[in-house]
Each structure stands twice: as C-alpha cells, then as structure tokens.
Amino acid sequence: IAGITQAPTSQILAAGRRMTLRCTQDMRHNAMYWYRQDLGLGLRLIHYSNTAGTTGKGEVPDGYSVSRANTDDFPLTLASAVPSQTSVYFCASSDSAYNSPLHFGNGTRLTVT
C-alpha cells in the first residue's frame, strides 16, 4: 500500500542520547516535512525539504537536523535529546511544494526521560 512509513512507532530515550527517526515514502512526492504534535499547540513544523538534496528550517528547528539524500527518505535526528523533545512526531509528504495536500505517516511517539 502506497504511503509513508515511520519507524519506530514509539521510543523511550534517555536525555543526552542521540536518536534518528526514520521516514520513507513510496509516492515519489517531491516535498517532505517533519512536524511535532503537542497538546494544545497543534502541529509545528520542524524541518522541511522541497526536493531531494535541499532542506530548510521550520518553526521549531533547534535541537533537530535532517537530510534528504534521495526522494524517498527523510530522517530526523535528535543529536542530544532533552525532555522538552517529548512529543509525537509526524513525517509528511506532498506532491509539490505549493498548496498541495500533506500526506502524513502514522507518527512516532517519543518520550525523553
């Protein structure tokens, strides 16, 4: 089934540890995004990529990094996790980088202790 796959589904992580959240899409979408979802704050954009080889900062990029080596994969790395990064992380993709519907993955629930 075409779509976006995120891994892991959930993770408990000790503060200070490094963690990479994986995201893969098979829709050949050009643009990909990482959002975090926190109660009452909606979905906030962390980083995005309009096309393979390019990335950009979103609303809350500090403490996170991304790479886009190819069209399908868009991993999100927390270099040194802190408790405030406890959240649900959603990867999304869209066909184009302008006014195009977002297709979300199932999310990764991350708890930093």
Added chain:
Amino acid sequence: GENVEQHPSTLSVQEGDSAVIKCTYSDSASNYFPWYKQELGKRPQLIIDIRSNVGEKKDQRIAVTLNKTAKHFSLHITETQPEDSAVYFCAAKPYAAGNKLTFGGGTRVLVKP
C-alpha cells in the same frame, strides 16, 4: 510569520446537530487554508481546503467559509454523526511560504449519540 488561532479547543454536540470551528490568521498574504481531521490514535488527514479566491466551499456535510477582510475562516459540519468525533486542525499559508503550513491548536469534537 503566520499565526493561527483556533476556537473552541473542545466542542461537544448532539448527534444530528451542527458543529462550527473558527480560525483566525495574522498574515494578510495567506492564500491557502486547509482543514485536517485526526481520529484518535491516527494520522491527520485532509478533509477540505479553500483558496483565497473563493469565499465558500462545500463537500457533502462539511463546508468551509473564508472572510479575507476579517482574516478568519470556519469549518461547518452539518448533521453530525459519531464518526465525526475527532480532533480538527485548521491551517494557513502565505503563497511565499511554499507548502509550509501554520496550524491552529486543534479542536476536539465529540458527537454524543
């Protein structure tokens, strides 16, 4: 940058009644306004969107209205059913922002049978 406020944060309605969710945005250059529905434990999914050259759009029991002068837009759900129970997110985006949406904080809708 864009700022989107969404009200109410929770909404309880009797099955068959209507539900209205309101959002305001700050950037007068915003021209794309999608709505996403997130069922419990699931991914957000686009249910309807409207562009700034249109004042109203309908799709079966849901409709969205846009008032550019007042910088607000609303989601209307008529004849609510139990499967409408979910969290709804509005979003806005200026054209120059590519596909980088700014989301509201979400509205939890509960339809009571």
